[in-house]
Amino acid sequence: MEIVLTVNKKDHHVIVEPDEMLLDTLRRLGYKSVKKGCDTSNCGICSVSIDHKLVPSCSYLSVRAQGKDILTVEGLEEEARLIGESLTREGVEQCGYCSPSLVVAIHTMLEELKQPTEDEIKHYLAGNMCRCSGFEGHHRAIKHHMEVNLNGSQ
Amino acid sequence: MGVNKPIRKKDGLGLTMGKPAYTADISPENALVVKVLRSPYAYAKIKTIDTTAALNMPEIKCVLTYQNVPGNMLTRAGQGYPEPSPYDRKTLDRTLRYVGDAVAVVAGEHVKAVEKALEMIEVTYEVLEPVLDFETAKDHPVKVHDKDGTFEMFDIGHFPERNLAASYAMEIGDVEKALSESDVVYEGRFYTQAQSHAMTEPHISTAYLDYQERLNVITSTQTPFHVRRIISRTLNLPMENIRVFKPRIGGGYGGKQAIHGELYVSLVTLMTGLPATYNYTRREVFESTYSRHAMRIDVRLGASRDGTLKVIDTEILSNTGAYGEHALTVLMVAGSKTLPLYNKVEAVGFRGDVVYTNITPAGAYRGYGAVQGNFAIESAMDELADKLGMDPIVLRKKNMIKEMETSKVFEIMGEGKEGTAMTVESCKLDKCLDDVLERINWKDKYPRIEVDEHTIRSVGLAIAMQGSGIPEVDMGSASLKLNDFGVFNLTVGATDIGTGSDTILAQIAAEVLMVPTDKISVYSSDTDLTPFDVGAYASSTTYISGNSVRIAAEKMVEEIKRVGRRHFGVAEVTYDGEFIYAGTDRISLVELSTLITYSEDQEQLQTIGSYVGTKTPPPYMAGAAEIEIDKRTGHYKILNFYASVDCGTTINPNLALIQMEGGLLQGIGMASYEDVNYTARGRLINSSFLKYKVPTRMEVGKIDVKFIESYEPSGPFGAKSVGEIGIDTPPAVVANAIKNALGVRMNRLPILPEDIWRALKNT
Secondary structure, eight states, X not given: OEEEEEETTEEEEEEOOTTOBXXXXXXXXXXXXXXXXXXXXXXXXXXXXXXXXXXXXXXXXXXXXXXXXXXXXXGTTHHHHHHXXXXXXXXTTTTOTTHHHHHHHHHHHHHHOSSXXXXXXXXXXXXXXXXXXXXXXXXXXXXXXXXXXXXXXX | OOTTOOOOOTTHHHHHTTOSOBHHHHSOTTOEEEEEEEOSSSXXXXXXXXXXXXXXXXXXXXXXXXXXXXXXXXXXXXXSSSOSSOXXXXXXXXXXXXXXXXXXXXXXXXXXXXXXXHHHOEEEEEEOOOOOOGGGOTXXXXXXXXXXXXXXXXXXXXXXXXXXXXXEEEEESOHHHHHHTOSEEEEEEEEEOOOOOOOSSOOEEEEEEOTTOOEEXXXXXXXXXXXXXXXXXXXXXXXXXXXXXXXXXXXXXXXTSSOOTHHHHHHHHHHHSSOEEEEOOHXXXXXXXXXXXXXXXXXXXXXXXXXXXXXXXXXXXXXXXXXXXXXXXXXXXXXXXXXXXXXXXXXXXXXXXXXXXXXXXXXXXXXXXXXXXXXXXXXXXXXXXXXXXXXXXXXXXXXXXXXXXXXXXXXXOOSSSOOOOOBOSOOOHHHHHHHHHHHHTHHHXXXXXXXXXXXXXXXXXXXXXXXXXXXXXXXXXXXXXXXXXXXXXXXXXXXXXXXXXXXXXXXXXXXXXXXXXXXXXXXXXXXXXXXXXXXXXXXXXXXXXXXXXXHHHHHHHHHHHHHHHHHHTOSOOEEOSSXXXXXXXXXXXXHHHHHHHHTSSOOOEEEXXXXXXXXXXXXXXXXXXXXXXXXXXXXXXXXXXXXXXXXXXXXXXXXXXXXXXXXXXHHHHHHHTOXXXXXXXXXXXXXXXXXXXXXXXXSEEEEEEEEOOOOOTTSGGGBOOOTTGGGTSHHHHHHHHHHHHHSOOOOBSSOOHHHHHHHHHTO
């Protein structure tokens, strides 16, 4: 069946299977930042923003995404670069496989909670798995991003 | 210029911004989809297999079974050659030795057709009685491998007729005599589980034939050179017809040291001429790759009344599951990377059997025996202190290894063979211990504080060591090329799997060449294009590969000076990274490199360095945690975990820090959550992230790492390894903290609240 998906503000006319998951459609459309991690919506590595909510795309039917605003890291441009620079400043991206979804998650979190506390950050991002880093560096990087890139303080 | 700087990882920003970089991102779009039919039985033989219906589907291009693939024996292990692991499996076999073992491989045009074809393969099985309990596997009437052609490359104590993949024993001094002469003896038994790596990128391999009809394999591996060798030998394919390379890798931690899907995609491509890709499902990653070796460890410690440790005796039973990958070496590391911590003993005993069972195989995983051994020895040390009525810190300080000391264990136990005698030239373990005690405020918190009627806060501690590569086995090599306009290419065999090794190797080269790290482009791990390296394992990259880069760069400095002398026609020049000087004359590196490329005495400057360690200098650390525990339920939370680490010079302090923090959290997961259970018929229950609990960012209050100043003379700019040591201490630290809180010794991992509750009921 043919559907229209709006990804990063761009419309794609795409033929999908009725049971096709958004992860597979997005990768087929060339959005390679969206990674496959676990197949069971537990690891958060396939997360994208759908209508400003963080959603695991491995368990979201492509047909359901019609008419919604889908955002991947490719659509974040300068903001992705700033968040990415904060993460790489700590070296915390390590293997990098979970990073694009984490960048989208941080973006979505900061849309929703303007000045989250460390506890709120941990809760919001709890579903974003990372096996390399021990998470401490993520939190240092997010703090830096909020202080320097968003609030302009040094 | 380069070393000891927290610069960004060269690949970091591109990866965080989601650029296509991993195997799945760069595989040909038209690649056949490969999937594997897996055994539903723990032990079975294929009676009949009929693939006709599957092959009749127009979308299906190829079906592999044991009947149409080469029957050569192999080990997946991915170690130096000849491997110290038994050749005990085939690419596809008629005998299936665990739930998840490969029955058949199907390749087709799209996933749905391939999944349907898997269902259409008709198999009848002769179901056999499996061996599932590793404690009764040795000499069990059921043999996992008897008379199936399995063999060892050299003596590793491999006795398949006894279900032994490998076995080993050594004794220094007279253990029984030392025990009988000890005033206090502690005996304990400890169990560690088959932890899963849970790397975020599932294993994936893609093969295609290039325009020269050579087999190209893109794969998420830690060991491209081993993979090429194993493909060649197993599939009877000439080495010159194979290229293996790795793009960016989504984590490994040992899980991608062995060969996995590479053989299947290679066969499909060779048979069909078409590109093929095999992306493991998460269930396959858990069920059909491999885990850590589960172990039972019996420890006996003997000491005199004053706390002088006289003897350590260790007997291990290790479970390698259906296949013996890394069976011997993981066993030996459980001794060789723990026993030298207490080097002043009169006698040391170490014995172990590695048994086959009909479960998911075990293999390499960060820590690699050391974490298992550390849990047992460091738990036992606290118990011995208790029996002596002595402070466990005082006991450790009295007996632990110090700088410029040695241990006979270094000489006797290597990895799969004899070890290498070594004096420890850098060991700041004493400083690490003092530092961690001060930062956690041990004296005010030890052993426990009663917070309220139900809640206790307590502290626990352990020390650890690791190694830096496998001496006289592992080789790393590197090549440096000077281009026009003064920029360098560094090509290394070392395999960056996310650790940042491409970056730190460039930093080492930059330090020697005295140029900014940005002037050095790095390309790593491609069997066609880079020099050899064993790969990313055994804590070897910084030390072994780093030394090879240092050597290549030192040679390059000499080459630059040689060309400078020729240019000026003088006998002596100096070089400072920017200019070459002859008296008052000077020429910039940019200008000289451009001259020799285009116009004057033209030649290409290129150097190569290779390095094999003559020793394996251990990094050391002390770890301590504060936990809060509910007496009623056994529920506990790790409030903070402090680590003080001696890894020599940190080439890149940021990347070293993340290696430590990440290693500690994997160790905390092993200590606390990561449970592995099988059904009565041998099926792995914990085969998804729903059932297998890795730590999230909610689990730990704070991880706090500090590097203690240290310099290893044999390392590149004083560096030792840092990749593995972080995982070693958490199991013993958590167990010791629980003992300090409640008085119960938890001797089985993971330490679950319900087990604490049961232990309390039984006291």
